[in-house]
Amino acid sequence: MIYMDHYRTTPVSPEVKRAMEPFWSEQFYLPVSFTRMGTDTAEVLDNAKARVLTSLGLSQGEVIFTGGGTAANNLVIHGLMRDADLSQSSLVSTQIDHPSITTPLEFYRKKGAKVSLLKVDGEGLLDPDRLKENLSPQTRLVALTWVNHTIGSVQDISSLVKMIREVDDKIPVLLDATMAVNSMDIDMRDLGVDYLTLSAHKIYGPKGMGAIVAPRKGGLKPTLFGAVSESVYWPGGENIPGIVGLSVALEQAQQRTDKYSNHTLTIREALMKALEREIPDIVLNGPRGEKRVSDNVNYSFRFIEGESVMMFLDFENIVVATGSACASSDLKVNYILSAIGRDHEMAHGSLRITPGWSNSLDEVEPLVETLKPIVERLRAQSTIKK
Amino acid sequence: MQRWLNTEIMEVYMDHSATTPVFPEVARVVYELMTRSFGNASSLHFKGQQAKEALDKAREDMSLALGCEPEELVFCSGGTEADNLALFGTLPENRSRGLLTTGIEHEAVLETAHHLEKEGFPVFYAPVDAYGQVDLQAFEKLLSGPVSLVSIMMANNEVGTIQPIAQMAQMAHERGILVHSDAVQAIGKVPINVKELGVDLLSGAAHKFYGPKGVGFLYVKRGTPIHPVVFGGGHERGLRSGTENVPGIVGMARALSICLQHMKQNTQRYRMWTTRILKACEQLGEFRANGHPEQRIPGTLSLSFRDVNGESLMEWLSFNGIAVSTASACQSHAARRSISHVLQQLGLERPFANGTIRVALGHDNDDEQVQYFISRLEEGVRRLRSMNHGA
Amino acid sequence: MAHKYSPILLDHFMNPRNIGAMEDYTLQVTGENPRDGDYVRFFLKVEEDTVKDVSFQVKGCPRFIAASSFTSEKIKNHTISEILSMDPVEIQETLEIEEEVFACVSLPLKTIQKALLGTR
């Protein structure tokens, strides 16, 4: 089996699984004052928060554990917009940000806020000047996805944030770092963003867990209500095993970013070379080299549709992803590929191959050797010819 | 500190209304899905298919257990998120009509109701009797007000009283009003069929019925007008976006099916132990048992002792290895109330309210533990009373 | 943050010193916490301006019971002026209780000080 769809989800690592183990049936109690069991659990939560802060280079700050990465982005956006005068508010992001950012922004556009989803260049990169043009005193939020989950483009966050701070250092900046945590060393002291969000199941942690990390407390208004225990933002019974799992996964990931990026980069480069050598009429989606994250490969295969390619690979126990509409939940063509200028046909024919820890260099050759005849065969029976 | 104790300490957990240990079988299932077939349910390939099949099976099993259709279940992170979606997702944008609830709801509904009031929604609180049951006459009158949603919990988390949900749902539906019920404390303990209850929305949380933490659901009857509050990739028919927590959901479904298998037997065990505990409390004198004598979640006891501080009694029990919770303390530092909003609403006199503990029996308790609990309770009450009036 | 009881506080709660009524007391005083009806009743034997003996009855939370017990131990064999100069903060720190969250901790000492002031 060759699993190369780590951008969809990752297995929980053995260390994370071990760390979560005690909190299912032994130490299962919730943080309750003045009870031995409860105060022990409270310490576990404090350690988890400390682990998250130190992993991201902070000695203090706010950590909000949520029910997933999507929930984290929603909580920040709703938290900033709760009592804002929408007619005087402008929200800024890009056309290729993750749906958990663009869809809440669309929600506020319908309620009267000005929403600018900025164009990006053909490689998915945002030009700081274009961002600058769209900043105004009414800007309530700039939301950016650090690494694009489809084409692996890496936004130049430091220069983008520097430019925003020059214009107005009070504009809240949300940075979705979900696909950056594995490969990029994060130090939030120099990043200068107000809210960083991440999702545990993409970094070898448990599903159903996300987090918001902020250098300074306050700033958000609660938009989820209930019995406040550890956090006023995510009330109710805490997901102790999930929280411990996320914190250990994050700590592990940030301790091994160099090893991880080297490991995946060698696979990425080998795969790109082999594909471009073996299979004609393919086009890379997203940038090459430095501007592309180490663990993402995305090509459009002309004249054929992606779901069919994926199914054939599936039969050979090779797991990848496609941008084809036929495989998407709402039959819409991949908006990110459209945004970087790919026509529908190219978008339908795209494959996203994302290696992770479990992959090795010697999987590249069998993958390409299996893929080659599949592409040839589908092209032979295709209605469109070169 | 052990020197004055004559008996061995026994670890006894009796706070199952707060949270429960995960069934070992459930923990195994969650592991299996977390580490091996870890596919993402939304992906197409066979790794995703395995997760997808597991998710579909869990959705089917749970819908069978609750008496609804698979598509009528929206999975989310827990009871709190389910309650917030039920309320924020159905109330009309123009605030013309609002919410009818009670003063003894769990914070997940009550705090949301307070926020809705601040946002300009009309909110009405139906009165409850001394047992905590809704006064149906007053409820019916309130239904004629500007109400578009009724939200009343199926069973109270502090005193266990079960509400006449089916009757209230019928009355509300006569006026075209939607009905939501927070059934977090009832699921897995008493039989629930959403069609018989007649509710439009119903929420549950896995960690209350021996399932994993961080996962729950909202039942949304087909055709109920509801919009999402969490936006993104359009998962769960667009009502709750975000990658499905397949291991959590499958664990929840397995936990519910195990609870249903043991429900009859556990109910008998809890009833037997409840009678024994109440008898001992009567003998201690100056005692009140709160909540409805029959229509109450089996195994949930709210015990009030005059001239005893609930927090001290809890600490004494905790010191003896027994975990219960107290409704009377500034222990929940955030709330800093002296006695809980529920006991106040029930009109319990203050000297009793101050001396209240909640005991929630569970699957893992046994006779010996109950006997040990009774002996420690008796000693604790006598001891604390002796401290203040030299009994 | 979930608060935790310190070992010394638990000791005073589980083994309250000087608990019980007193027959031949010279002074009796009761302090009540209006919020939750907790109260403490001190029995003091005062001779030559010194508290020779003290005992108390109490109904309250573990912090309140511990504070009463610790106070009773602290004032024994001290002169009235020494007791009047005692600071409740010291009790709170020894028992490791965050005062701002649990104001009731200083009630026992203040009750005694008020009573002793009355005898001047």
Add this chain to the structure above:
Amino acid sequence: MAVIKYTDKVLEHFKNPHNVGELENPDGAATVGSPACGDQVSVFLKVENDKIQDISFLSYGCASNIATGSIVTDLAKGLPVEDAKKLTWKDAVDKLGGLPPVKVHCSVLAVDGLRAAIQDYESKHLGISHERAVDESFLLDELKKVIHPGLGVNIIDAKLVKYLRFQGEGDEKPGLVEIEISLEETDPYRHNVLEEIHEHLEAIPQVQEIDAKVVEY
């Protein structure tokens, strides 16, 4: 969640599709659908004494697109032309042991391709012109090819189309098609249905302008 669960029959026809390829100088040929929408099928026919003597297809699309192309050509092979015309997409779906609702439109496309190839044969060899007057009933038949992916039923039978008007010669704006279609705001396929309506109607030369409004009643 519209995650596709294929039957073994579908996978079989997908893995080893029958009748793939392009026939030399076919008696009838046609291409329907478009790569833009992710689905296209070309069908080629050889007819002898009114029977489909040979048939083949090419496809651009997903697994069900290929499988339906394969099954439809299997069903049509050897049939008299008149019977082949009566084949419906339901026959194809039943032969495949069922298709998820979201993939039913592929079987419609394959049958559409077969009928278009037959019409091409009839007009070239039998001089039958299939010029049908473009009016509301013609448009209704065209719109019956638009399947709602969530329901697996076409938007006409599903009673989603609430209003349809075609302005022909003599009306104020000849060539204008006005449609009102009822789709809920939270319907994930709202965008896809509108796109398919445009794709089908834009292929009709007489249609100059399409005004498709979404209503919620």
